[in-house]
Amino acid sequence: DAGVIQSPRHEVTEMGQEVTLRCKPISGHNSLFWYRQTMMRGLELLIYFNNNVPIDDSGMPEDRFSAKMPNASFSTLKIQPSEPRDSAVYFCASILGAGKRTDTQYFGPGTRLTVL
Amino acid sequence: AQSVSQHNHHVILSEAASLELGCNYSYGGTVNLFWYVQYPGQHLQLLLKYFSGDPLVKGIKGFEAEFIKSKFSFNLRKPSVQWSDTAEYFCAVKPPGNEKLTFGTGTRLTIIP
Numbered sequence: 001d002a003g004v005i006q007s008p009r010h011e012v013t014e015m016g017q018e019v020t021l022r023c024k025p026i027s028g029h030n031s032l033f034w035y036r037q038t039m040m041r042g043l044e045l046l047i048y049f050n051n052n053v054p055i056d057d058s059g060m061p062e063d064r065f066s067a068k069m070p071n072a073s074f075s076t077l078k079i080q081p082s083e084p085r086d087s088a089v090y091f092c093a094s095i096l097g098a099g100k101r102t103d104t105q106y107f108g109p110g111t112r113l114t115v116l
Numbered sequence: 117a118q119s120v121s122q123h124n125h126h127v128i129l130s131e132a133a134s135l136e137l138g139c140n141y142s143y144g145g146t147v148n149l150f151w152y153v154q155y156p157g158q159h160l161q162l163l164l165k166y167f168s169g170d171p172l173v174k175g176i177k178g179f180e181a182e183f184i185k186s187k188f189s190f191n192l193r194k195p196s197v198q199w200s201d202t203a204e205y206f207c208a209v210k211p212p213g214n215e216k217l218t219f220g221t222g223t224r225l226t227i228i229p
Contacts, residue, residue: 031215033215033217042219042220042221042222043160043206043219043222045216045217045218045219048215048216050215055215056216091159091160093160095215104150104162104165105162105215105217106162107152107159107160107161108159109158109159110159
């Protein structure tokens with residue numbers, strides 16, 4: 001299994017530009033999570049989906065952030081417009097599904113975002 | 117809502133020393149507990165997990181953790197650390213059947229050769 005796939009691995013952009021991060025969960029997993037990791041705030045859950053439906057987006061910092069999951073094998077996290085304080089590593093994770101014995105989250109390699 | 121505390125922010129040990137990293141959680145009901153490790157520049161990987169049964173859980177790379185319900189703790193241990201254990205360690209908790217994991221702030225472990 002290829003595991004959770006994220007792209008790009010590194011992104012450098014200028015303030016005000018739109019940034020789109022991509023994630024492909026493990027095949028067959030039906031829950032997907034977006035996290036942000038910074039030195040100051042640690043690992044924060046931004047949003048998660050169950051069966052492509054957003055369940056909890058309370059961690060999304062503000063309206064500049066949006067996430068979609070158009071199908072079971074793809075999700076995007078978009079920041080528009082980006083700001084320097086958005087610089088962080090963004091992780092995507094997936095699990096098989098709620099209530100199952102093997103409900104362990106598997107993380108992708110992350111996207112390191114730098115906003116200048 | 118659940119929360120997780122990792123009181124050790126940075127631990128420095130020599131090789132072959134014994135390790136214990138603290139993790140305490142607050143939640144009124146049954147929980148699933150996890151330890152993840154993040155090696156420098158890499159993503160989080162699962163070390164071990166507890167769902168039910170034997171409260172002493174063995175994970176990969178010689179790590180183990182003990183769930184003590186009365187103390188709301190799930191401390192991570194290793195009898196003899198190696199330089200390659202240098203990493204950041206995260207404790208996490210969630211209610212069974214709920215996908216949302218709550219992570220602690222992490223403990224940075226530095227092993228001196």
